[in-house]
Amino acid sequence: MITMDNIIREGHPTLRKRAEKLTFPLSEENQKLAHDLMEFLENSQDEKIAEKYHLRAGVGLAAPQVDRSIRMTAVLVPGAEGEDPIFKHVLVNPTIVSESVQKAALAEGEGCLSVDRDVPGYVPRADRIKLRWFDLDGNEHVQRLKDYPAIVVQHEIDHLNGILFFDHVNKDNPFSVPEGTLILE
Numbered sequence: 384m385i386t387m388d389n390i391i392r393e394g395h396p397t398l399r400k401r402a403e404k405l406t407f408p409l410s411e412e413n414q415k416l417a418h419d420l421m422e423f424l425e426n427s428q429d430e431k432i433a434e435k436y437h438l439r440a441g442v443g444l445a446a447p448q449v450d451r452s453i454r455m456t457a458v459l460v461p462g463a464e465g466e467d468p469i470f471k472h473v474l475v476n477p478t479i480v481s482e483s484v485q486k487a488a489l490a491e492g493e494g495c496l497s498v499d500r501d502v503p504g505y506v507p508r509a510d511r512i513k514l515r516w517f518d519l520d521g522n523e524h525v526q527r528l529k530d531y532p533a534i535v536v537q538h539e540i541d542h543l544n545g546i547l548f549f550d551h552v553n554k555d556n557p558f559s560v561p562e563g564t565l566i567l568e
């Protein structure tokens with residue numbers, strides 16, 4: 384299982400690389416990695432398991448964060464208590480095929496499992512995206528996302544491109560955003 388010890392931190396060169404596209408069929412190793420990335424998110428969102436293994440809660444984990452520079456990320460956006468997840472997929476070779484001009488940013492800013500410090504400020508991202516990805520069998524999927532799920536997926540795709548959330552924070556005024564940006568509570 385993946386624990387925090389497997390997650391590389393800010394300053395590790397892999398976090399700043401552009402990850403390599405995958406070809407199908409996926410290797411056994413990469414199929415196992417896909418499972419392990421999603422398992423980490425499930426564990427990190429389970430109070431008992433997270434406490435037992437000292438896991439930070441996560442809604443996304445990209446392969447580069449465990450030092451595997453390939454275009455694969457798990458995303459697990461939970462639904463309400465006892466409800467199905469809002470978005471639960473391992474994305475292979477994800478791309479944003481289109482996005483809204485309108486931006487959105489989380490009111491509480493963003494964090495990252497690979498960044499062990501608080502970086503205050505808004506992270507402006509597209510509020511709505513049209514996402515295309517391949518599943519582990521190589522089937523293509525296309526789905527529109529908006530607000531929080533869209534923010535999470537953009538955060539994870541950034542990891543595949545060597546981008547960290549604080550790269551988007553305005554250096555001069557961290558709490559300034561482009562006009563019309565939605566601040567999501």
Ligand SMILES: O=C(O)C[C@@H](Cc1ccccc1)[C@H](O)SCc1ccccc1
Binds near residue numbers: 442
């Ligand atoms: O480091 C990662 O990629 C996982 C991040 C993803 C993320 C952070 C902020 C905004 C969108 C996505 C972790 O999930 S950060 C911890 C967290 C946990 C639950 C809810 C929000 C953030």
Ligand code: NI
Binds near residue numbers: 494495496497538542
């Ligand atoms: Ni992150």
